[in-house]
Amino acid sequence: MTETHPRLKFLLIVPHPDDEVYGASGTLMDLIEEGHTVGLVTLTRGEAGRTLGLCETPEELAELRGAELRACLDVIGVQVHEQLHFPDKYLKDQPMDELVAAARSAMQRHRPETVLAFPPNGSNGHPDHVTAHRVVKAAWDSLPENERPALWYYASETPPENAELRALWLAPNLKRDVRRHITRKLQAIACHRTQALSTVDFIRKFPERITEETFYQVGRQDSGS
Numbered sequence: 001m002t003e004t005h006p007r008l009k010f011l012l013i014v015p016h017p018d019d020e021v022y023g024a025s026g027t028l029m030d031l032i033e034e035g036h037t038v039g040l041v042t043l044t045r046g047e048a049g050r051t052l053g054l055c056e057t058p059e060e061l062a063e064l065r066g067a068e069l070r071a072c073l074d075v076i077g078v079q080v081h082e083q084l085h086f087p088d089k090y091l092k093d094q095p096m097d098e099l100v101a102a103a104r105s106a107m108q109r110h111r112p113e114t115v116l117a118f119p120p121n122g123s124n125g126h127p128d129h130v131t132a133h134r135v136v137k138a139a140w141d142s143l144p145e146n147e148r149p150a151l152w153y154y155a156s157e158t159p160p161e162n163a164e165l166r167a168l169w170l171a172p173n174l175k176r177d178v179r180r181h182i183t184r185k186l187q188a189i190a191c192h193r194t195q196a197l198s199t200v201d202f203i204r205k206f207p208e209r210i211t212e213e214t215f216y217q218v219g220r221q222d223s224g225s
Contacts, residue, residue: 008080009036011112011149013103013136015091015128017046017069018192022202023154024116025076025188026178027213032077039080041106042069043099043132048089052194062088065194072191075184082106091131096138099131103139112149115140119153119216121160121168155216156206172214179211186210 009031012020020028020040028038045062055061066083073081084102086094107115117136122129133153140151155172178185189199203210 005080005109005111006037008039008110008112010038010114010116011041011106011110012039012116013041013043013106013132014116014118015043015086015132016049016088017042017065018072018195018198019118019129020069020078021072021076021185021188021192022199023209023213023215025072025185026181026211027176028076028078029181029184030176030178032079037079039082039106039110039112040073040078041082041084041103043084043086043091043102043135044088044128045083045085046088046194048087049194050197052196054194061194065192068192068194072188075188075191080110089128091128091135096135099135100138100142103135104142107139107143107149108147111147114150114152116152116154116215119155119168119170121165123154123156124160125162125165151218152215153218155214156209157214158206170216172216173220174215174217176213176215177211178213182211 010028012024014020031038046065047058047062049061051061055064086099091099115136118129118133120133122133140148152174153170155170157172159169160166
């Protein structure tokens, strides 16, 4: 029998440390301030990312990114975090049934009202992001309809320049003004020191998403992907 826990208001299932912060941390802060419990499942330790000279080996990077993530979650106030150990950069090469089982288990144990994941194009086409989308969607589809949480994807109002990514782009149908959390959100983002280049790229491309977080809710206007 699957062990259950107190029900979560909101659960993110994403591949890397830092995937939780840019597009959803203000929303998480809102929910936590309202008295809700929120959670995060991180599928990999991020050991294949850039080191920026802060460490040398993949294991050192994984440990550093774990510390960065813990600091970030402390700033946000996230109460539940599960760190999984699937290999960074190679999610697409892992047995799909194992990945789906992990995501489904998290949904069954935590019974979230809403799950947030990457959209079909992974936002930027990153293979781990795309795989994580497929995993969460398959896990969600496998649940009885009356047990499925609301399913949200990260979404940007700016269509991708790449034609393949644009073909799978979903425009947002939910918007949340998080300007009042701007100081803490920037502090949370800055906890991910190894991701400084990603931070610069995100702010350069999507400055509006620092103060307004945008999502696509599956089924709100159509059946989604």
